[in-house]
Amino acid sequence: MPQHVIVDADGINDEVIPFIVAINSHDGRSPYQVVVTPWRPVCGNTERLAVQDALTRWTVRHTRNATERIREARRTLGLSIRYYDQWAAEETALARTDLAINQFDQLIDTLWPLDDTATARSARTREVRRDRLHRLFADEAERAGRTAYAGERAVTDYLDHYAPIRPSAASGLRGNLSGARGLRLLEGIDDELKSTAHRRLTQLRQR
Known part of the structure; x- marks a missing residue:
């Protein structure tokens, strides 16, 4: 993602790198999926977890139409940004508990x-x-x-x-x-x- 996430900017100021991972199976065993994965460089941890009202994993439809692909891409980015905004807020609260x-x-x-x-x-x-x-x-x-x-x-x-x-x-x-x-x-x-x-x-x- 374009910008890093900062947890508790006024305190520990912990940097987390946000990723979107696309996973696809070409043998039909699983659908095309998108996963949001926050990665904390300090310890190499993958911080993926469910937060309130935000998705961590979802399925993207297989479409042939180019316009539909653009819509799916925008939807994916929107869901990811929403996840990271909510994630950063909840993690900051934990850092102050x-x-x-x-x-x-x-x-x-x-x-x-x-x-x-x-x-x-x-x-x-x-x-x-x-x-x-x-x-x-x-x-x-x-x-x-x-x-x-x-x-x-x-x-x-x-x-x-x-x-x-x-x-x-x-x-x-x-x-x-x-x-x-x-x-x-x-x-x-x-x-x-x-x-x-x-x-x-x-x-x-x-x-």
Whole structure:
């Protein structure tokens, strides 16, 4: 997109680069889609998440008429600009909302609940994940303060770079971890977790 997005210009002044990504399947398995993807250069995070009254992903119709293509392009740009305007406003609000460590732990438990019948291995995995998230939160808090914004960045950082994934043979990426992570970002596998974190943290600023 032509202009970068600035979160909390009077505070942390965090720069985010807005992209539009077009995804198409030529074998008929999926429609032509457009995705908005905010990218934060500081940590290389893809910040895509659902915000109020704005779309993060939509389908573009296949049309033959040139005029219709122009209309679709204008519609796509309009939806993207609306998304980024709303996204920047909500992220700025999070940057001005304090987040205590026990509130961050509650967020972690919401995103990755542990069942009462969980095995010892699952419990260990939970503790390893929690420890990683705590360290990511501490790193983010050094620059952005102990805020809901830092908490959301920590969750996004974990999902983008540290969450365990297993590249499948079906994807053609077995053994290619970086390629599998890239495909996961494009396909939006973790979008719902990111959006859930965003909604929960947004509720804190409304109390």
